Amino acid sequence: MKKNLLYAYIISMPFTSAFCISSSLSWPLLWGSISTAFILLYLLTGKKIHSPNIKSLYFIILFLLNIVLSFFINDILNPPDSLVFGKTVNHLFAYFASFINFYVTTFLLFNLNSEAVSPYQITKIITLVLFFSCVFAIIEFIAKNIFSIDFDQIVPHPAVEKMNALALGDIFRSIRARGLAEEPGHFAFMINLFLPLSIYYLFFSELCRFPKWAKTTIVSTFIIALILTFSTAAFVVLPISLFLSFIFFRKYLIKHLVKILIGASLLILFALVLDTYVPIITQLALDIDQKTSNSGSMDDRTTRAELFQTYFKNAPILNKFIGYGPSGYLKAGLEADTDSFLVLYQTFLFETGIFGMLIYIAFLFFLLLQIKKIIFPLNFFLLFSFIMGILHYFFISNYWYPWYWFVCAFIAHISTLSQFLSVKA
Numbered sequence: 001m002k003k004n005l006l007y008a009y010i011i012s013m014p015f016t017s018a019f020c021i022s023s024s025l026s027w028p029l030l031w032g033s034i035s036t037a038f039i040l041l042y043l044l045t046g047k048k049i050h051s052p053n054i055k056s057l058y059f060i061i062l063f064l065l066n067i068v069l070s071f072f073i074n075d076i077l078n079p080p081d082s083l084v085f086g087k088t089v090n091h092l093f094a095y096f097a098s099f100i101n102f103y104v105t106t107f108l109l110f111n112l113n114s115e116a117v118s119p120y121q122i123t124k125i126i127t128l129v130l131f132f133s134c135v136f137a138i139i140e141f142i143a144k145n146i147f148s149i150d151f152d153q154i155v156p157h158p159a160v161e162k163m164n165a166l167a168l169g170d171i172f173r174s175i176r177a178r179g180l181a182e183e184p185g186h187f188a189f190m191i192n193l194f195l196p197l198s199i200y201y202l203f204f205s206e207l208c209r210f211p212k213w214a215k216t217t218i219v220s221t222f223i224i225a226l227i228l229t230f231s232t233a234a235f236v237v238l239p240i241s242l243f244l245s246f247i248f249f250r251k252y253l254i255k256h257l258v259k260i261l262i263g264a265s266l267l268i269l270f271a272l273v274l275d276t277y278v279p280i281i282t283q284l285a286l287d288i289d290q291k292t293s294n295s296g297s298m299d300d301r302t303t304r305a306e307l308f309q310t311y312f313k314n315a316p317i318l319n320k321f322i323g324y325g326p327s328g329y330l331k332a333g334l335e336a337d338t339d340s341f342l343v344l345y346q347t348f349l350f351e352t353g354i355f356g357m358l359i360y361i362a363f364l365f366f367l368l369l370q371i372k373k374i375i376f377p378l379n380f381f382l383l384f385s386f387i388m389g390i391l392h393y394f395f396i397s398n399y400w401y402p403w404y405w406f407v408c409a410f411i412a413h414i415s416t417l418s419q420f421l422s423v424k425a
Contacts, residue, residue: 003117005031005034005035005038005109006035006106006109006110006117007125008031009028009031009032009035009106009109010122010125010126010129010406011125011129012027012028012030012031013028013129013190013402013403013406014129014130014132014133014179014180014181014190015027015028015180016028016180016181016182016186016401016402017157017158017159017160017178017180017181017182018155018156018157018179018180018181019155019156019180020156020157020158020159021158022158023158023159028101028102028401028402029097029101029402032097032101032102032105032106032402033097033101035101035105035106035109036100036101036104036105039105039108039109039112042112049108049111049112053412053415053416055366056107056363056366056367056370056408056412057104057107059359059360059362059363059366060099060100060103060104060363062359063099063352063356063359063360063363064095064096064099064100066322066323066352066353066355066356066359067092067095067323067325067326067351067352067356068092069322070322070323070324070325070326070328070351070352070353070356071088071092071325071326073318073322073325074319074323074324074325074328074331075088075325075331080330080331084327084330084331087327087330088325088326088327088330088331089326090326090327091326091327091351092325092326094326094399094400095326095399097400098399098400098402098405099405101402102402102405102406102409103405103408103409106405106406106409106410107409107412107413110409110410110413111413111416117413119378119410119414119417119420120201120205120207122197122410123197123198123200123201123205124201124207124208126194126197126198126201127194127197127198127201127202127218129194130190130191130194130195130198130222131198131218131221131222133179133180133187133190133191133225134179134191134221134222134224134225134226135221135225136179136180137177137178137179137180137187137225137228137229138177138221138224138225138228140155140177140178140179141174141175141176141177141228144174144175145174145175157178157182159182160182160183163175163176163178163183163184165178165183165184174228174230176228176229176230176231177225177228177229178229179225179229184229184230184231185229185231185232185233185234185395185396186396186398186401187229187231188226188229188231188233188234189231189233189234189392189396189401189403190401190403191222191225191226191229191234192226192234192237192238192241192385192388192392193385193388193389193392193403193404193407194385194403195222195226195385196381196382196384196385196388197381197382197385197407197410198218198219198222199219199381200377200378200381202215202218202219203215204377204378204381227281227284230284232395233392233395233396234392235284236391236395237388237391237392237395238388240387240391241384241387241388241391242384244387245380245383245384245387248383249376249379249380249383252376252377252380253380300342301342304340304341304342304346305343305346307334307341308341308343308346308350311329311332311333311334311350312349312350315332319332319353320353320354321353321354321355322352322353322355322356323349323350323351323352323353323355323356324350324351325351326351327351328350328351329341329350329351332350340397341397342395342396342397343393343394343395343396343397344393344394344396344397344398344399345357345393345394346397347397347399348360348399364390367386367408367411367412368383368386370411370412370414370415371383371386371411371415373415373421373422374411374414374415374420374421374422375420375421375422376422378414378420379422382407382410382411382414385407386407386408386411389403389404389407389408392404
């Protein structure tokens with residue numbers, strides 16, 4: 001039962017928009033809530049959770065206590081109008097639902113089993129789930145752009161029913177793939193996070209029995225789907241995260257330098273040859289260039305960043321330290337939707353204040369220390385995914401997606417398993 005709940009939750013993670021019950025109830029949220037209820041019943045029956053390391057949960061509890069304090073001071077002692085208060089309560093629930101269901105519950109599910117859940121099994125399921133999601137996205141892209149099929153009428157997306165976001169550039173203005181997520185950029189975020197875990201399972205776990213051609217096909221499918229999202233953030237974050245991971249583990253990777261250079265050269269050569277027949281790489285480059293130079297999206301992000309700096313700088317000292325509370329930008333006088341912040345760290349700093357941001361940074365630093373304890377090369381791929389999550393949240397603020405919290409819970413869990421710890425740890 002306990003493992004089945006965990007596996008069902010992992011399988012549900014890509015379905016944050018497609019086939020969802022409503023715009024506010026995604027399948028990960030549903031399964032996460034079911035799992036949370038199961039854990040509560042488990043504890044109420046007098047059973048105990050034997051976890052070797054629950055320190056990471058302290059940071060989450062402190063963060064949530066901080067947001068509750070901010071809510072109490074900003075919304076209970078000084079009530080806003082009913083419309084703003086309603087949004088504030090919704091965002092307060094979003095904080096608790098995300099951090100409890102997607103991190104705390106996931107971490108506890110890992111530890112509820114009489115035998116530890118194997119990281120190999122988890123990365124195997126992640127690989128299969130990601131492969132399904134990417135195949136789905138490729139089919140969606142082909143259906144929309146080649147056969148002009150109204151794919152969104154076939155696959156319901158309650159939050160954003162119609163997605164016609166176009167890739168910029170002068171070669172072909174194709175509709176970007178969003179897969180099972182709400183938006184293409186969000187889908188690319190999930191691919192980025194799970195790609196390192198999948199590569200680890202396929203090529204480095206020594207337990208994957210797929211033939212080499214199948215492994216190559218699976219990874220190629222991931223890359224193709226990622227390209228079809230035309231996500232600027234994904235293609236900025238991926239190489240930077242890979243470089244930082246290489247630097248962090250350089251002493252382990254130096255002996256593989258020749259193989260790495262040969263592999264990278266072959267990959268670049270393959271991309272150049274492919275681009276001469278299907279210029280999708282050139283299209284991606286043009287798309288990224290336009291988005292980072294003179295696009296409306298970049299102007300919008302710049303405007304919102306300037307609003308954050310202005311309003312936070314002029315905020316009362318109390319709000320600087322404990323924040324304005326959930327949906328705090330409304331209480332500060334900003335407009336809904338048009339003035340909300342598009343960077344997670346701006347959102348956390350504005351809504352939870354300096355105290356909340358320091359707690360979150362401490363949480364990330366704690367997980368980084370846990371990664372250092374884990375054996376190589378698993379620690380390399382975990383760090384790769386971990387850094388991509390940190391960097392990608394400079395482009396989005398959607399903390400209510402489950403993917404990054406799952407990676408964090410996975411790191412915390414593996415660091416408790418003696419067979420996956422380095423000798424020095």
